[in-house]
Amino acid sequence: MQGSTFLNTKIEFLKGVGIAKAELLHQEFNIYTFNDLLYYFPYRHIDRSKMYQVSQLDDTMQFIQLKGTINNFKTIGQGAGARLVANFNDGTGSIELIWFQGQKWIKESILAGKQYVIFGKLTEFNRIFSMVHPSLEDPLQVDEKLYMKMMPLYNASEKAKKRGIDTKYLMKLLNTLLTDSRLIIEENLPDFIIKKYKVLSRKEAMLQIHFPQNFQILSEAEKRLKFEELFYNQLRILRYKLKRHTNYNGIKISKIGDLFNGFYKNNLPFELTGAQKRVLKEIRADMGSGKQMNRLIQGDVGSGKTVVALMSMLMAIDNGFQATLMAPTEILANQHYVTIKSLLANLPIKVELLTGSITKKNRRPIHEGLLNGEIHILIGTHALIEDAVEFKQLGIAIIDEQHRFGVEQRAKLWKKNEQPPHILVMTATPIPRTLAMTLYGDLDTSMIDELPAGRKPIKTIHKYDNNRLAVYGFIRNEINKGRQVYIVYPLIEESEKLDFKNLTEGYESICREFPLPQFAVSMVHGRMKAAEKDFEMQRFVKGETNIMVATTVIEVGVNVPNASVMIIESAQKFGLSQLHQLRGRVGRGADQSYCLLMTDYKISAEGKLRMKTMVETNDGFKISEVDLQLRGPGDMEGTMQSGVLDLRIASIIFDKEILEAARKEAQSILNNDNDLKKPEHLILNQYLMLYRKTNKWGAIS
Numbered sequence: 065m066q067g068s069t070f071l072n073t074k075i076e077f078l079k080g081v082g083i084a085k086a087e088l089l090h091q092e093f094n095i096y097t098f099n100d101l102l103y104y105f106p107y108r109h110i111d112r113s114k115m116y117q118v119s120q121l122d123d124t125m126q127f128i129q130l131k132g133t134i135n136n137f138k139t140i141g142q143g144a145g146a147r148l149v150a151n152f153n154d155g156t157g158s159i160e161l162i163w164f165q166g167q168k169w170i171k172e173s174i175l176a177g178k179q180y181v182i183f184g185k186l187t188e189f190n191r192i193f194s195m196v197h198p199s200l201e202d203p204l205q206v207d208e209k210l211y212m213k214m215m216p217l218y219n220a221s222e223k224a225k226k227r228g229i230d231t232k233y234l235m236k237l238l239n240t241l242l243t244d245s246r247l248i249i250e251e252n253l254p255d256f257i258i259k260k261y262k263v264l265s266r267k268e269a270m271l272q273i274h275f276p277q278n279f280q281i282l283s284e285a286e287k288r289l290k291f292e293e294l295f296y297n298q299l300r301i302l303r304y305k306l307k308r309h310t311n312y313n314g315i316k317i318s319k320i321g322d323l324f325n326g327f328y329k330n331n332l333p334f335e336l337t338g339a340q341k342r343v344l345k346e347i348r349a350d351m352g353s354g355k356q357m358n359r360l361i362q363g364d365v366g367s368g369k370t371v372v373a374l375m376s377m378l379m380a381i382d383n384g385f386q387a388t389l390m391a392p393t394e395i396l397a398n399q400h401y402v403t404i405k406s407l408l409a410n411l412p413i414k415v416e417l418l419t420g421s422i423t424k425k426n427r428r429p430i431h432e433g434l435l436n437g438e439i440h441i442l443i444g445t446h447a448l449i450e451d452a453v454e455f456k457q458l459g460i461a462i463i464d465e466q467h468r469f470g471v472e473q474r475a476k477l478w479k480k481n482e483q484p485p486h487i488l489v490m491t492a493t494p495i496p497r498t499l500a501m502t503l504y505g506d507l508d509t510s511m512i513d514e515l516p517a518g519r520k521p522i523k524t525i526h527k528y529d530n531n532r533l534a535v536y537g538f539i540r541n542e543i544n545k546g547r548q549v550y551i552v553y554p555l556i557e558e559s560e561k562l563d564f565k566n567l568t569e570g571y572e573s574i575c576r577e578f579p580l581p582q583f584a585v586s587m588v589h590g591r592m593k594a595a596e597k598d599f600e601m602q603r604f605v606k607g608e609t610n611i612m613v614a615t616t617v618i619e620v621g622v623n624v625p626n627a628s629v630m631i632i633e634s635a636q637k638f639g640l641s642q643l644h645q646l647r648g649r650v651g652r653g654a655d656q657s658y659c660l661l662m663t664d665y666k667i668s669a670e671g672k673l674r675m676k677t678m679v680e681t682n683d684g685f686k687i688s689e690v691d692l693q694l695r696g697p698g699d700m701e702g703t704m705q706s707g708v709l710d711l712r713i714a715s716i717i718f719d720k721e722i723l724e725a726a727r728k729e730a731q732s733i734l735n736n737d738n739d740l741k742k743p744e745h746l747i748l749n750q751y752l753m754l755y756r757k758t759n760k761w762g763a764i765s
């Protein structure tokens with residue numbers, strides 16, 4: 065595409081930029097080229113197409129524009145509250161203009177009797193209209209093309225604004241760029257798509273997104289650009305999936321052997337749920353297909369993903385391969401290790417644990433055992449990927465994850481191996497469908513949508529801090545019935561001093577309230593050494609302690625079926641998915657379980673909504689939807705770092721329908737032309753290549 069040459073010009077060469085501003089545009093806006101600027105979309109527009117008169121004003125008006133003179137400066141008040149007030153008159157009446165900042169400069173630079181165009185938010189008090197910090201322009205210098213229309217507003221940091229890059233400056237740059245005769249904005253969607261979805265051309269959309277004629281065409285421009293973005297996002301992901309299928313042969317794991325059968329007959333302590341059986345069948349079909357498996361298992365907390373993981377590993381081992389399971393935390397890795405070892409009792413399978421706290425000396429035999437094939441299953445944390453861990457014949461890698469790896473990061477995992485192992489990703493909590501499509505769009509999905517039989521739904525109650533005595537009474541009662549209790553404190557940043565103080569004070573008051581020898585209390589937090597944590601954890605697992613006071617280190621995956629009460633302190637500090645994860649630590653046995661959310665009275669509206677959602681539903685899918693709405697995709701745990709959701713204009717919350725349509729279209733194109741070689745698809749291929757070059761997606765296909 066030839067148009068890209070001009071758009072690839074470095075931003076310093078645009079009129080009005082220069083070296084210093086370019087530097088700032090790099091740092092603060094990530095704008096390096098003309099093209100980056102083109103894609104720096106405004107966050108909203110204000111309508112400046114009309115010039116009002118003071119006589120027309122009424123108190124329903126918001127942002128308006130007037131033309132007149134400014135006189136009679138007065139300073140009112142003193143100190144921090146001092147403000148400069150002036151009279152604005154346009155011949156039909158007058159309003160007040162008010163400045164809190166830059167008063168001296170305003171007073172000196174505004175000329176009496178001169179005409180100004182003012183723009184700002186109108187406020188009315190006691191029938192007097194006023195405008196605070198209006199934007200001022202000299203009408204003689206106003207470029208009508210720019211100012212008398214819909215005006216774009218661009219985000220700019222305080223730092224950038226101080227150094228001259230504000231919304232107006234950006235608007236000028238975009239105007240310069242968009243009116244340059246050398247600018248070519250080529251179409252990147254085939255004709256048939258443009259017709260089918262009735263979208264604007266790319267060029268028209270780009271012009272209108274920055275400088276629209278009216279709100280109607282603005283929304284057309286948005287629709288077109290959102291579609292384009294999501295369509296290419298899905299085309300890329302789906303093509304990646306397709307290429308992987310055609311380019312890589314998978315390890316063939318087809319035999320169901322003695323280990324799997326022996327485990328099923330003698331070791332499995334319960335009947336599998338229908339959902340677990342179905343998912344195992346899907347996994348078996350994948351691994352036996354001769355293609356590499358890349359599958360996501362979505363299942364709510366407590367739906368029994370671990371045993372599905374284990375049985376998948378057994379399939380691999382029965383066929384002469386090794387297996388590995390990666391967990392997000394050491395505690396969880398430890399626990400998987402303990403659980404899996406006990407589930408495998410008496411079976412001739414060697415399981416090892418590798419985490420950051422395993423010493424060098426103890427690592428060597430593990431490394432050797434993996435290389436010579438003696439070790440069948442390796443369980444661990446991130447350490448097992450980053451280390452130079454080599455297997456004799458790795459057949460399957462399972463990620464029990466909370467980190468939300470994107471497409472690229474996952475690719476790294478298996479590219480280390482010559483022949484890629486089968487990959488199974490298990491989510492810690494369900495994730496909304498749209499997030500799954502963008503984040504895990506390249507994976508096949510299995511759902512464990514059924515909890516083991518006999519589980520009683522957890523009762524969730526929101527309590528204010530002053531009910532604490534009653535809560536203690538409740539705890540005592542449950543312990544007397546033989547149950548165990550978790551009390552979780554927020555310690556989001558393990559270094560936060562105040563949180564830590566709350567935790568230790570909480571622990572002390574719990575110890576006072578539940579004294580030895582009748583009661584025993586454990587404590588686990590992130591500042592403890594792994595061995596200490598493990599020791600305390602084990603005491604609780606074995607039932608030697610009744611209460612576990614902990615931070616979120618126990619959030620994911622910890623499994624103590626006898627624990628029936630989860631108390632979450634300062635619950636308003638936790639996000640929804642975290643609360644749901646924490647709650648999922650109870651309700652794992654046959655007894656009625658409870659989750660108590662403790663907050664004080666000062667709780668934000670959003671906080672209240674989170675508590676309400678938790679009290680109302682146990683359904684992880686519903687909770688994840690609310691979570692996504694409340695926090696936005698960027699803040700959903702782990703997605704930020706993964707950088708997969710760097711969508712510039714589309715939103716996976718508000719543009720669900722466009723996303724669905726885009727995915728469907730991308731899929732149907734690939735279904736009948738998987739190489740994108742047909743003439744009408746050439747444009748897609750070209751744009752994908754261009755995208756790859758400029759956005760460094762090279763690693764993925």
Ligand code: ADP
Pocket residue numbers: 334335336337340363364365366367368369370371516517621623625652
């Ligand atoms: P998660 O999906 O949250 O990882 P786990 O795998 O930790 O859930 O399982 C939760 C609990 O349910 C464990 O105690 C496990 O032994 C038990 N469990 C799993 N599957 C079944 C089943 N089919 N019937 C009864 N209990 C089960």
Ligand code: MG
Pocket residue numbers: 369370464621
């Ligand atoms: Mg789990």
